[in-house]
Amino acid sequence: MNQKQFEKIKNGKGFIAALDQSGGSTPKALAAYGISEDAYANKDEMFDLVHEMRTRIITSPAFDSDFILGAILFEQTMDREIEGLYTGDYLAEKKGVVPFLKVDKGLAEVSNGVQMMKPINDLDETLKRANERHIFGTKMRSVIKEANEEGIQAVVDQQFEIGKQILAAELVPIIEPEVDIHSPEKEKCEDLLKAEILKHLNHLGENEDVMLKLTIPTKTNLYKELIDHPKVIRVVALSGGYSTDEANAKLKENNGLIASFSRALSQDLNVNQTDEEFNTALQKAVKSIYEASI
Known part of the structure; x- marks a missing residue:
């Protein structure tokens, strides 16, 4: 493990920064960026376009290690290059940003009020490639929708x-067991999740040691005990569908919790912005998320 990156x-x-939209969520990410589904004929073209979008974000002067500690990549992004370097190497060497990799294969159907991860059959091979590409860590997501003790236990068991x-x-x-922000039992889900x-x-x-x-919890500072735990390197928060302003406001209330927003x-950001407009918009988002994180 890279000790300098660990300390950072x-x-x-x-x-x-979470730049890890996968096959399922890429069309939505591109649409939000101003690229509709009729702009690409197949998955290859779609992934080319999303890599162009991510490259534009990562190479922007606004994507700065003074504000951004790490970036989570999709597998395809890890295997692609930016300016002649694998993306992880570009992040580490040119930007001083620590690279992470999303390793899950998406969510299973809802059962016991939760969505477990689908089986990750090629995990060993992916981890081997991640090491070759100088990736520091990984991310994997499950979702909790109801305060079902059995379901929440199963999610946390699988994650660990x-x-x-x-x-x-x-x-x-x-470890990412997301609680659905729209769950009517969100607060109870979070209490059960913390205990597990x-x-x-x-x-x-x-x-x-894990991250x-x-x-972001309903009860302010609910996760302080997790943040202070000796086996926890860092606790980061997902935006979960909140707008930037809403996510930032909620994050500011929780001491020691930092953002990992997508x-x-x-x-x-929009594909039709000039570089100046794009960089200004990205810088505004970066600074506001940074302020909320510190």
Whole structure:
């Protein structure tokens, strides 16, 4: 593990950019950026366009390590290049930003009020490639919709089981059991989730340190105990569908919680903007998310 990157993520000021929209969410991300589905004929063209969008974000002067600690990439992005370097190397070497990789394959159907991760059959191979591409850590998402104890336990069990496989490959896992912001039982879900996560954290061994990516809690500072836990490197928050302003306002209320926003980072960016307009819009989002994170 890269110790300099570890220190930056653990103690640095800033936030983690989520640039990891996958096959399922890419059309929506492109549409928000001003590229409609009739602009591409197939998946290859779609992924080319989204890589152009991500390249424009990453190479922008507004994408600055003074504000951004790390960036989460989609697998295709990891395997592609920016200015002759693999994306992870470009982030680390040219930008001073720590690269992460989304490793999950999407969500299973709802069962017991939750969506577990689909099986990740090629995880060992992906982790091997991530190491070759100098990736620091990984991210994987499940979703909790109801305060169902059995469902929440199953989600957290699965997250930590795969997390241990990632740790064994000498990468840092970001454990992400998202609570749906629209759940009528959101607060109760969060109480159950926190208790389950603590159980697992207390059983981690030496050199088994993890990150957590959680929905901003309804109860202010609910996750302070997780943030302060000796096995937790950092707790980051997802925007979960909130607008940038709303997500930032909620984040500011929670001490020690930093952002890992996707939509909230890119919501004002558009393919038709001039470079100056694009960079100005990105800089505004970056600075506002940074301010909320510190």
